[in-house]
Amino acid sequence: MSSSTTTERVFNFSAGPAVLPEPVLEQVREELFCLPGVGSSVMEISHRSPAFVGVLDDARERIASLHQIPDDYEVLFVQGGATLQNAMIPANFLVDREQTADCIITGTWGKKNSQDVSYYGKLNVAWDGSETGFTRTPEQSELNLTEGAAYCHYTSNETIHGVQFRDPPGVGEAPLVVDQSSDFLSEPLDIQRFGLIYACAQKNCGIAGVTALIIRHELLERSESRLPRYLDYAQHAKGASMLNTPPTFAVYVTGLVCKWIQETVGGLEAMHRLNQEKAGLLYELIDQSDGFYSGHAQPSSRSLMNVVFRLPSAELDAKFVAEAGEQGMTGLNGHRSVGGIRASIYNAMPLGGVQALADFMRDFVQRNG
Ligand SMILES: Cc1ncc(COP(=O)(O)O)c(C=O)c1O
Numbered sequence: 316m317s318s319s320t321t322t323e324r325v326f327n328f329s330a331g332p333a334v335l336p337e338p339v340l341e342q343v344r345e346e347l348f349c350l351p352g353v354g355s356s357v358m359e360i361s362h363r364s365p366a367f368v369g370v371l372d373d374a375r376e377r378i379a380s381l382h383q384i385p386d387d388y389e390v391l392f393v394q395g396g397a398t399l400q401n402a403m404i405p406a407n408f409l410v411d412r413e414q415t416a417d418c419i420i421t422g423t424w425g426k427k428n429s430q431d432v433s434y435y436g437k438l439n440v441a442w443d444g445s446e447t448g449f450t451r452t453p454e455q456s457e458l459n460l461t462e463g464a465a466y467c468h469y470t471s472n473e474t475i476h477g478v479q480f481r482d483p484p485g486v487g488e489a490p491l492v493v494d495q496s497s498d499f500l501s502e503p504l505d506i507q508r509f510g511l512i513y514a515c516a517q518k519n520c521g522i523a524g525v526t527a528l529i530i531r532h533e534l535l536e537r538s539e540s541r542l543p544r545y546l547d548y549a550q551h552a553k554g555a556s557m558l559n560t561p562p563t564f565a566v567y568v569t570g571l572v573c574k575w576i577q578e579t580v581g582g583l584e585a586m587h588r589l590n591q592e593k594a595g596l597l598y599e600l601i602d603q604s605d606g607f608y609s610g611h612a613q614p615s616s617r618s619l620m621n622v623v624f625r626l627p628s629a630e631l632d633a634k635f636v637a638e639a640g641e642q643g644m645t646g647l648n649g650h651r652s653v654g655g656i657r658a659s660i661y662n663a664m665p666l667g668g669v670q671a672l673a674d675f676m677r678d679f680v681q682r683n684g
Pocket of ligand 1: 331395396397398399424470472473474475494495496497515
């Protein structure tokens, strides 16, 4: 931990846990000591109290409303991060060991997800971008899908490689399961195309501790009560996301982030436009830098959330990160497996933060190019 005592906020480009919208932080600060009308903070009240049930219902309804979720879908909150979903998905959806899960692997997180499938059934890697260093999403024609697969999993945004699907892949009849951990609530979605959407909150919709799920009702029954209760989606739905004590503070923050998207940003279309504008600033600059900055992802697969690029040498990468830090821009170092720079510009990163980074990048190339 830094020994600095400054309380001035920086532009935080961390990949996660990540920046939160300032109005959300301000409301948290205001309500931290005492939730209005409750007499205690949200951290101190029973999860069964009407006040907290109201907080959880509010968060659930806001997600449902943002995504205009059809009646045959359920919003759930669970713990264990996105990582527990690597086990819960095959445990629930592979009814016996003869069933197959198709996995489309476009980066580290999709790969990790595929690694837990064989505990429960058969794995078919429908596409794997590892040989080319995870620089793109597959063409539809490249997918090697299984007839009768129990489900197909993909990661809409690979946080480490900065590779994002523009549209969900077509997978026929198999329920489509998506890890949206790093682009949840960043754009409108046609929910009907999905069987299950899941996202840990600490990047785009809150803080660590809670994972949001949007699941089609018919899939809740796949587990057929074969599983320990906590691993069973149907039990979480029956228990209204209160099978045990939920991460109350994290659920509360997720509700506030959703409210911010609804009331301040103006919904998911507006959120998407803002995200396109922010990412566009950085990619345009990368493309116009005569190769000084080189993007990791191919242009058609570029992430609006994590802009991954490198400079001509590792020394310049390090200098870039250090000088940006001195100018109040932090968290820019690339993941250790990829190196270079990663600017995570999630929903909550203000346009001003991206403009400041773009100005810095322009200046840096002039001085070092
Ligand atoms: C796309 C994606 N999936 C899964 C995870 C793992 O999330 P958690 O640490 O909450 O298990 C991450 C975290 O960085 C991620 O970015």
